[in-house]
Amino acid sequence: MFSNEVKLVVKNFPLNNHKFARKAAQAALAAKEQGKFWEFHHTLFQNYKSINDGKIQDIAKELNLDMEKFNKDMNSKAVQYIINRDVQDGRKIGVRGTPTVYINGKRLNDRKLSGFTEMIEAELKKK
């Protein structure tokens, strides 16, 4: 459905009361550097209740990442910059909780499947 017309992007918005959320975001972005963002992303969600430093390392090993590069990238300036930028972007436009969805820059209020399809269809009609 819409696979040729729609692109999905995750903007990082780690909440302060989620202790390992920022580390997890750093890890996913570090995995991206080795072409495994989405695999890491899915595994993090499967383990969202048990995320900690050890779990993040375990996932990276399971995905056969180069661990030295992974740990270096996790703490790189580039990764920190992206997370800080995403958080600032979110705050600027009124994001308060997660997940908050924007479709072509417009906030999605109805998060049922029908809400997504209606908004996507409306955007496609404009093209």
Next chain:
Amino acid sequence: MYKRAQIWGAVVFMFMSFGVLELSDSAEIDWTVIKQFDIGSKPLDVAASDDGQMVFVLTKREIVVYSPDKNSIFKRIPLDQEFDKIEYSTRGSLLVLTSSTLNTLKVIRVDQIYPIDISGLAFKGPGNASVTIAVFDDYQ
């Protein structure tokens, strides 16, 4: 410990006894005029979006949209009929207009479009897709 409890007790008592009275007696307000606009028509009603980023001023034939952030009028939404009341509904970002003379109700959805920087992020789907879904999310 006992002394600390005594002090806190005294503070609480003071607030309970005088706090409200003192505040209402001495409360003042300060104000600064930020800007004044000539909107070109008689304002009939005003509503604001839930995030406070848009203020809608209803006039006879249009809705004048003011942005507090930009401190400017950045949009005018034309109307084909005359309405006299405007309300903003947070559910669905809707403007509800009513006309007491024509017995009509009109609903307009108003979406603010935000530029969202996705550089440096992984994405699923074609790079040149005409629709981008950006999900602000965390992993816990």
